[in-house]
Amino acid sequence: MYAGRYGRLFPGLPPLATEAEFLRMLGRRGGACDGGLAADAGESDDAREAAGWPFFGQFIAHDITADRSPLTHHADAELIRNYRTPRVNLECVYGGGPVGSPYLLDRDDTAKLLLGVNDAGRSDDVPRNQQGIALIGDPRNDVHLFMAQLHVAMLKLHNLLVDRLREDGVAEPDLFKEARRAATWHYQWIVLHDFLPRLVGTPLTDELLVHEPRYFGGENDDGEPFIPFEFADAAYRYGHSQIRHRYLVAGEQVPIFPDLVGFQPVSASRVVDWASLFDVPGRPPAQRAKKIDGRLPRSLIELPVAITGDVDDDLHSLAVRDLERGSGVGLPSGEAVARELGVAPLSPAELALPDVWLGETPLWYYLLKESQSRAGGDELGPAGGLSARSWLASSSATPSPSSASMPTGGRRCPVRTKTASRSPIS
Numbered sequence: 001m002y003a004g005r006y007g008r009l010f011p012g013l014p015p016l017a018t019e020a021e022f023l024r025m026l027g028r029r030g031g032a033c034d035g036g037l038a039a040d041a042g043e044s045d046d047a048r049e050a051a052g053w054p055f056f057g058q059f060i061a062h063d064i065t066a067d068r069s070p071l072t073h074h075a076d077a078e079l080i081r082n083y084r085t086p087r088v089n090l091e092c093v094y095g096g097g098p099v100g101s102p103y104l105l106d107r108d109d110t111a112k113l114l115l116g117v118n119d120a121g122r123s124d125d126v127p128r129n130q131q132g133i134a135l136i137g138d139p140r141n142d143v144h145l146f147m148a149q150l151h152v153a154m155l156k157l158h159n160l161l162v163d164r165l166r167e168d169g170v171a172e173p174d175l176f177k178e179a180r181r182a183a184t185w186h187y188q189w190i191v192l193h194d195f196l197p198r199l200v201g202t203p204l205t206d207e208l209l210v211h212e213p214r215y216f217g218g219e220n221d222d223g224e225p226f227i228p229f230e231f232a233d234a235a236y237r238y239g240h241s242q243i244r245h246r247y248l249v250a251g252e253q254v255p256i257f258p259d260l261v262g263f264q265p266v267s268a269s270r271v272v273d274w275a276s277l278f279d280v281p282g283r284p285p286a287q288r289a290k291k292i293d294g295r296l297p298r299s300l301i302e303l304p305v306a307i308t309g310d311v312d313d314d315l316h317s318l319a320v321r322d323l324e325r326g327s328g329v330g331l332p333s334g335e336a337v338a339r340e341l342g343v344a345p346l347s348p349a350e351l352a353l354p355d356v357w358l359g360e361t362p363l364w365y366y367l368l369k370e371s372q373s374r375a376g377g378d379e380l381g382p383a384g385g386l387s388a389r390s391w392l393a394s395s396s397a398t399p400s401p402s403s404a405s406m407p408t409g410g411r412r413c414p415v416r417t418k419t420a421s422r423s424p425i426s
């Protein structure tokens with residue numbers, strides 16, 4: 001199993017010294033990060049983007065970073081390992097591949113990935129063992145209904161590509177590998193050309209793609225690509241503030257937790273209609289994501305035991321966890337990062353921290369407030385753009401699968417052959 005080191009974007013900046021009780025006060029129920037039940041569908045914190053994009057962002061997070069170190073054990077950050085390769089490569093879908101994870105494959109057609117069958121006899125769930133535990137490349141992709149269903153969509157994408165490649169005459173022994181490559185390239189294309197502009201805006205995406213994709217390097221002293229702690233434990237956790245408390249599912253507004261918690265079979269009545277999460281031509285606009293504003297919905301302030309395990313009350317709050325994780329790995333303050341990047345730091349009024357706190361601001365919280373003040377809560381702010389930079393630095397250190405032509409042929413691919421003649425990330 002891969003276990004690489006994390007790295008740092010700003011090794012020269014000192015860690016922010018914070019008091020544990022301050023972090024808990026900020027993140028627990030009733031604190032500055034508690035959005036309560038306000039983040040309901042239909043209220044004014046509707047963001048520009050559709051509600052499905054944060055879940056796509058969460059899927060990417062699970063593809064590139066997995067820190068399994070215990071939250072309360074503030075280990076030497078050098079010893080913390082990332083159990084995902086820092087590559088946008090669908091590892092969370094393919095796991096160890098046919099040799100390392102043979103249970104992911106369909107024995108009746110070994111080029112295909114196995115799907116689970118729901119209570120209506122349809123292949124609309126992830127495969128599960130007899131106790132309902134998902135048999136997938138990353139257990140976190142079963143954390144809630146939308147992630148589990150997005151994982152199903154990825155399994156179906158692979159299988160659809162197998163069908164098309166087979167029709168196109170690709171040899172049976174090559175089918176799995178070629179479908180995997182095609183699925184990965186489509187996914188990478190969406191990440192770079194659809195997801196990223198929504199997150200950091202088109203100008204910054206273009207600037208990063210064209211001029212300076214390796215602004216921060218992206219390799220550690222051993223020449224290995226890495227995910228920076230500033231990214232995994234602050235910037236890329238922006239998505240926690242985009243989650244709503246309630247979502248429209250099968251015509252009903254339902255709190256994401258506890259109602260839509262995962263780790264159990266998905267019944268046919270809960271199969272997701274993607275047009276309710278992404279804008280689909282010819283269908284009414286989808287529900288929106290929540291604006292990024294430093295607040296998390298009550299569902300995430302009171303995560304269910306199924307997700308946190310049996311821990312003290314404060315650690316049910318994802319905000320407390322985000323803040324403690326950042327402190328544990330010694331992240332610099334948001335103000336220090338802004339100064340380093342030449343961006344005007346936020347004012348105390350913009351930060352809206354409790355009066356008792358006179359120090360600088362934890363990076364995760366700072367970047368959320370920066371998005372609220374400087375980008376209307378719809379995308380990351382200027383210092384948050386470091387997320388994109390670090391993202392591209394790490395992903396562009398990924399070797400391309402190959403420079404060979406896209407195997408599915410232009411007429412069938414959603415991405416035209418010309419564009420897809422090599423991995424979009426190279």
Ligand code: HEM
Pocket residue numbers: 054055056057058061065066067068071143144231232233236237238239240242243256307318321322325
């Ligand atoms: C309902 C939605 C979500 C839930 C329940 C959830 C839950 C969690 C939990 C429990 C952790 C581990 C916290 C810790 O102990 O450090 C975590 C980590 C993380 N989350 Fe989320 N999350 C959600 C959505 C998102 C979204 C939308 C994004 C980004 C777009 C995101 C990005 C991350 C990242 C980058 C990490 C760190 C992962 C690692 O390095 O291992 N999450 N999340």
